[in-house]
Amino acid sequence: MTTTSYTPKLITALREGYSATTFRADAIAGLTVAIVALPLAMALGIASGASPDKGLVTAVVAGFLISALGGSRVQVGGPTGAFVVVVFNVIAQHGYDGLLIATLLAGAILIVAGAARLGQMIKYIPHPVVTGFTAGIAVIIASSQVKDFLGLAINSVPADFLPKWQAYFGAISTIQWTTVAVGTGALAIIVGLRRYAPKLPGFLIAVVVSSVVVALLKLPVDTIGSRFPHLPAGLPMPSLPAFSLAKVNEVLPSAFTIAFLAGIEALLSAVVADGMAGTRHRSNQELIGQGIANVASALFGGLPATGAIARTATNIRSGARTPIAGMMHAAFLLIFVLFATDLMAYVPMAALAAILFMVAWGMSEYERFLALLRMPGTDRAVLLLTFGLTVLVDLTVAIGVGVTLASLLFMARMAEAVEVDAGVTNDPELDAEDMHQRDALPPGVEVFRINGPFFFGVAGELLDTLRRVGEPPKAIILRMRLVPLLDTSGVQALEKFVEQARIAGARVILSGVRPQPFSMLKRARLGRSSGKLTYAPDYAKAIAAAAKVVGEA
Known part of the structure; x- marks a missing residue:
């Protein structure tokens, strides 16, 4: 300041x-x-x-x-x-x-x-x-x-x-x-x-x-x-x-x-x-x-x-x-x-x-109002609901409901945009390492790439992904290089993921964690000193760490 x-x-x-x-x-x-x-x-x-x-x-x-x-x-x-x-x-x-x-x-x-x-x-x-x-x-x-x-x-x-x-x-x-x-x-x-x-x-x-x-x-x-x-x-x-x-x-x-x-x-x-x-x-x-x-x-x-x-x-x-x-x-x-x-x-x-x-x-601002009516259905719903509540009910209610609905719809759209990907992808915006992330994967190791902000709207997706895995692996790599944000609910979901993996006999390795998610994990006592997770600066080192875990098993 x-x-x-x-x-x-x-x-x-x-x-x-x-x-x-x-x-x-x-x-x-x-x-x-x-x-x-x-x-x-x-x-x-x-x-x-x-x-x-x-x-x-x-x-x-x-x-x-x-x-x-x-x-x-x-x-x-x-x-x-x-x-x-x-x-x-x-x-x-x-x-x-x-x-x-x-x-x-x-x-x-x-x-x-x-x-x-x-x-x-x-x-x-x-x-x-x-x-x-x-x-x-x-x-x-x-x-x-x-x-x-x-x-x-x-x-x-x-x-x-x-x-x-x-x-x-x-x-x-x-x-x-x-x-x-x-x-x-x-x-x-x-x-x-x-x-x-x-x-x-x-x-x-x-x-x-x-x-x-x-x-x-x-x-x-x-x-x-x-x-x-x-x-x-x-x-x-x-x-x-x-x-x-x-x-x-x-x-x-x-x-x-x-x-x-x-x-x-x-x-x-x-x-x-x-x-x-x-x-x-x-x-x-x-x-x-x-x-x-x-x-x-x-x-x-x-x-x-x-x-x-x-x-x-x-x-x-x-x-x-x-x-x-x-x-x-x-x-x-x-x-x-x-x-x-x-x-x-x-x-x-x-x-x-x-x-x-x-x-x-x-x-x-009738021109702007009409322009918004031509926007996607979610924006129209927020506009008309806020307008209707302002006229018929109360301005305070209208603002509260409008902001809440807009926020929920935004988070729903964000949740749809976040990916927890385990397979090969043909996304041209990803580099070769991302497109072929399973090519060099040792036996007994599973990998997931998370793409997008990891907040409460998508926190359950990670647990669902673990449940879909057939035979429990010995090591699970979570690639987080493309995760710019992790909120409290995301931390809790990750903590549950780590605990369920531990019960199943698997070690969780985080790869390429960015500053904000790392700070959140550290605050939740899931940092490097916690011993609950293994951190790797990049995917290559994550594979090496996973191979070591499998070799020790």
């Missing part, structure tokens, strides 16, 4: 020298991202079951710290759509204090994960799982906005997916066509600007235009002011939520889910940023920065936060050069929070619903 890997990119950028030209580029990028983030933060705050000011507080506090302390040069953080489902459920089940505790715990988990150098673990999350739960979240976000987009008269919308749609269809006669027109107009502005003028801030323009129209025409539609009449201005003072051991136990599973989502999305966003900007992030420091930012967000009464791919991409396209751009984005949002919070009251809820429809569409 090097000191550099735990140095925030801000410090690295400042050490390289920071000029007025660079500051100007960062400030312009920060302002551009703030314009994009302003309506988005409000919309995500409301969609999460909180209020728009909570989304803004998160974007200010967490957004500043993610850039200042993270391991990416151009990452922009804040509330994201990935958290909407989890946050909504936590607030519904445990209240807002429960969410703050869960966010604090999630921040601590991220800090520990970064300190434990788990930043590289992102590469081991199966792609169908990530795509499945992301698409599922997108469906849930879009579903949650139907009431506000259509102006349906429903006092309390059920949290679960199917009951929610039952409530929508039950209230379909209460559609307010004025609200639909406002929402459709906002959606048309966003889609039109994205197609014909993609550099303009479509979200903000849609919110401003719809707000002005509603205010001037005095349209009877629901707005932030009518929904949240007592929004506080400015940032609250930091404080700790009311802790209790029972509450911590209740929200701990949600805390792990928040930490998992924050870690995955932050590191995915950092990877995307590296590809766009030609930089290289520090994954472990990024997790630590994310953790500190989430702790601070909870102390200020905010929501969970992580790296936001869309805002990060906007930051890069706007010319950002250092983390100061992300810090400036938070500073510009703070100015709005301090001096212009009253303007939020005029924003129609239907316009925010239109924004979240677009967020959900972007999250769905």
